[in-house]
Amino acid sequence: MSELEKYIKTYFGVSNDDLSKISSYFKPVTLKKNDYFLKEGRYCDKLGFVQRGIIREYVLIGDKEVTKWISTSGYFVVDLSSFVFHQTARWNIQALTDCELYVIDQKDYQQIGKVVTRWTELEKLFIAKCFTVLEDRVLTHLSMTAEERYNQLFNFNKELFNQVPLQYLASMLGMTPETLSRLRKKAAG
Amino acid sequence: MSELEKYIKTYFGVSNDDLSKISSYFKPVTLKKNDYFLKEGRYCDKLGFVQRGIIREYVLIGDKEVTKWISTSGYFVVDLSSFVFHQTARWNIQALTDCELYVIDQKDYQQIGKVVTRWTELEKLFIAKCFTVLEDRVLTHLSMTAEERYNQLFNFNKELFNQVPLQYLASMLGMTPETLSRLRKKAAG
DNA sequence: AGTTGGTCTTGACAAAAATCAAGAAGTTTA
DNA sequence: TAAACTTCTTGATTTTTGTCAAGACCAACT
Numbered sequence: 258m259s260e261l262e263k264y265i266k267t268y269f270g271v272s273n274d275d276l277s278k279i280s281s282y283f284k285p286v287t288l289k290k291n292d293y294f295l296k297e298g299r300y301c302d303k304l305g306f307v308q309r310g311i312i313r314e315y316v317l318i319g320d321k322e323v324t325k326w327i328s329t330s331g332y333f334v335v336d337l338s339s340f341v342f343h344q345t346a347r348w349n350i351q352a353l354t355d356c357e358l359y360v361i362d363q364k365d366y367q368q369i370g371k372v373v374t375r376w377t378e379l380e381k382l383f384i385a386k387c388f389t390v391l392e393d394r395v396l397t398h399l400s401m402t403a404e405e406r407y408n409q410l411f412n413f414n415k416e417l418f419n420q421v422p423l424q425y426l427a428s429m430l431g432m433t434p435e436t437l438s439r440l441r442k443k444a445a446g
Numbered sequence: 447m448s449e450l451e452k453y454i455k456t457y458f459g460v461s462n463d464d465l466s467k468i469s470s471y472f473k474p475v476t477l478k479k480n481d482y483f484l485k486e487g488r489y490c491d492k493l494g495f496v497q498r499g500i501i502r503e504y505v506l507i508g509d510k511e512v513t514k515w516i517s518t519s520g521y522f523v524v525d526l527s528s529f530v531f532h533q534t535a536r537w538n539i540q541a542l543t544d545c546e547l548y549v550i551d552q553k554d555y556q557q558i559g560k561v562v563t564r565w566t567e568l569e570k571l572f573i574a575k576c577f578t579v580l581e582d583r584v585l586t587h588l589s590m591t592a593e594e595r596y597n598q599l600f601n602f603n604k605e606l607f608n609q610v611p612l613q614y615l616a617s618m619l620g621m622t623p624e625t626l627s628r629l630r631k632k633a634a635g
Numbered sequence: 636a637g638t639t640g641g642t643c644t645t646g647a648c649a650a651a652a653a654t655c656a657a658g659a660a661g662t663t664t665a
Numbered sequence: 666t667a668a669a670c671t672t673c674t675t676g677a678t679t680t681t682t683g684t685c686a687a688g689a690c691c692a693a694c695t
Contacts, residue, residue, distance in 0.1 A: 316585070323589045325581070338578040341571065347581075381570040382530065384577055389527040391580040392514070392536075396505070398587035399620045400512045403652070423673070431588045436652055438674050592682070612643070622683055627644050 261306045261359045264331055269382070275373045282369055283359035288312075288352040294334055295350040301339035302363040307332050310356025313425055314348045324428040327353075327421055329414075334358075337384070353421060403432040407440045450495045450548045453520055458571070464562045471558055472548035477501075477541040483523055484539040490528035491552040496521050499545025502614055503537045513617035516542075516610055518603075523547070526573070542610060592621040596629045 262280045265271065271279070283306065288294060295301050297316060305312075312328040325348060328334050336346040340363070361369075370376045397406055407430055411418060417426065418441075427437035451469045454460065460468070472495065477483060484490050486505060494501075501517040514537060517523050525535040529552070550558075559565045586595055596619060600607060606615065607630075616626035 318585075318589045321589070323585060325585060325588070337574055338581075341574045342578075377566040377570055381566055381573060384570060384573045385526055385530045388573055388577045388580065389531075391577065391584060392527075395580060395583055395587070396507075396512060396514065398584070399514070399617065400507045400510070422671095428588065433653055434673075435654080435675085439652090442674080611641095623643075624645085624684080625682055628682090631644080 259359070260308050260330065264306070268386075269379050271373070271375070271379070275375070278372050279369055279376075280359075282365040283361045286358045286360040288356040288358065290352055290355050292352045292356075293349065294352065294358070295336055295339075295346055295348065297347060297349050298345050299339075300343065301336035301346045303335075303360050304340060304366060305334040305350075305358040305360045307334060308357040308359055310358075311353040311420055312350060312356060313353050313421075314350050315425075315428070316348055322428065324425045327417065327425060327429060329417070329420075337387075353425075398431060403430065403436055404440050404443070406430050407432070407437060408444060411444065448548070449497050449519065453495070457575075458568050460562070460564070460568070464564070467561050468558055468565075469548075471554040472550045475547045475549045477545040477547065479541055479544050481541045481545075482538065483541065483547070484525055484528075484535050484537065486536060486538050487534050488528075489532065490525035490535045492524075492549050493529060493555060494523040494539075494547040494549045496523060497546040497548055499547075500542040500609055501539060501545060502542050502610075503539050504614075504617070505537055511617065513614045516606065516614060516618060518606070518609075526576075542614075587620060592619065592625055593629050593632070595619050596621070596626060597633060600633065 259280065261283060262276055265279060266276055285308075286305070288310070294305055294312065307328050307330050309330055312334050313324055314326045314328065314334065315322045315324045317323075334350050336348045336350070338344050339346040373379075397409065401409070410426070410430060423437055424434040427434045430437065448469065450472055451465055454468060455465055474497075475494070477499070483494055483501065496517050496519050498519055501523050502513055503515045503517065503523065504511045504513045523539050525537045525539070527533050528535040562568075586598065590598070599615070599619060612626055613623040616623045619626065
C-alpha cells in the first residue's frame with residue numbers, strides 16, 4: 258500500500274474497495290529540484306500528494322517571496338481557490354528537492370465522485386479539517402511571539418530545520434531570516 | 447426574502463425550490479447583548495446566520511481573551527471543528543449587541559442533505575471558500591505590519607470601528623489596544 | 636449629582652523584531 | 666582547485682510593538 262493509500266485510509270476510513278478506486282486515479286509524477294508544480298496566475302487543474310521530497314508554496318508580494326507553507330511527505334499540494342473555483346492560481350508551488358508525487362487531474366478527480374458514493378462528503382471533511390488547522394495557525398499569530406512560534410514549529414518537526422532553507426521557514430513563521438537565526442542560537446543555549 | 451435566503455441564493459446559486467427547502471430549516475433566534483451562542487468545551491450542535499447584530503468569537507489563552515473573528519450581518523457563526531467532527535468546541539461565541547440569528551440544529555442540518563441533492567457539494571464549496579479567506583488572513587500576518595493590517599481592515603469596514611469595542615478589534619488584528627489606539631491617531635493624521 | 640466600572644488614550648520606557656552591513660561557511664560551477 | 670554564489674550568522678542600529686501606569690471620557694446605576 259502506498260503512502261497515499263495509507264493516508265487516505267487512516268484519514269478518511271474508507272473501505273478497501275473505495276480506497277483502490279480512489280488511488281487508481283492518482284498517477285506518479287516526479288519533480289526535479291526547483292521544478293514548479295504550479296505557477297501563480299495559471300490554473301491549477303491538478304491535485305498532488307507528496308510521496309517523497311519537499312515542496313514550497315509561496316507568493317510574490319512586492320519584491321518579496323512569502324512562503325505560505327512547506328509540504329513534506331504526507332501532505333497534499335494544490336491551490337484550492339483555483340482547483341475548486343477555477344480562478345487563476347495565487348500560489349507558486351515549487352519543489353525544494355527532487356520529489357515523487359501522486360497526481361490526479363481535475364477530470365479524473367471529478368470521475369471519483371461518480372464512482373465513490375461518499376466522495377463529496379469526504380472532500381468536505383478534508384477541507385473542513387484543513388480549515389481548522391488554518392484557524393489554529395491564525396491564532397498563533399494573534400497570541401504568540403516570534404520566539405514562541407519558532408519553538409512550536411521546532412518541537413513539532415525538528416527535521417524540517419535540516420532539510421529546508423531557513424529563510425523559507427522564517428517567512429512561513431512570519432519573521433525575518435535574521436530573527437530566526439537569533440532565535441535558533443538562543444534556543445540552542 | 448430574508449437576508450439568509452439572499453445570502454444563500456447569491457452565494458450558492460441554488461434554485462428557488464432548494465432555497466426555500468434550505469431556509470425552512472433555519473429558525474429565528476434572538477440573543478441579548480452578552481449572551482453566548484456557544485461556550486468553549488461544549489459541543490456545537492448548531493449553525494447560526496447573523497441577521498442583525500454583532501457577534502464575537504474568542505478563546506481564552508492563559509488569562510487573555512484572543513478574538514478570532516467578529517461576525518456582523520451576513521456571516522455564519524459556528525465552531526466548525528465541533529460541528530463537523532463532534533469535538534468539544536474551541537471558541538466562545540458571544541453577542542456583542544442584541545442579535546437576531548437564524549439557527550439550524552444539527553439534526554435538521556442533516557435533513558437538508560436528504561432533501562437537497564446538491565447539499566454536500568454546497569457545503570464543500572462554502573467551506574472551501576472559508577478556507578481561502580483564512581489563507582489570505584494568514585498571509586496578512588506573514589507579510590504585513592500591524593499598521594498595514596489596521597489600514598486594511600479600516601478601509602474594508604470603517605463602520606466596525608464605531609460598533610465594536612476597539613480592544614476586540616486589536617486582538618483580532620494581532621496587536622495590543624495601545625498599538626491600535628496609536629495607529630488610529632496616526633492614520634487620522 | 637456622584638460614584639462606579641469599563642473603555643480608550645497618552646506618555647515613558649522596555650522588549651521584540653526589522654534593517655543594514657559585513658563576514659563566515661558551504662555549494663556549485665567553470 | 667579556485668571563483669562565484671548562495672545561505673546563514675553576527676553585530677550595530679533603528680523601528681516597531683508591547684508593557685506599565687496614569688488619566689480622560691463616557692455610560693450605567695444608586
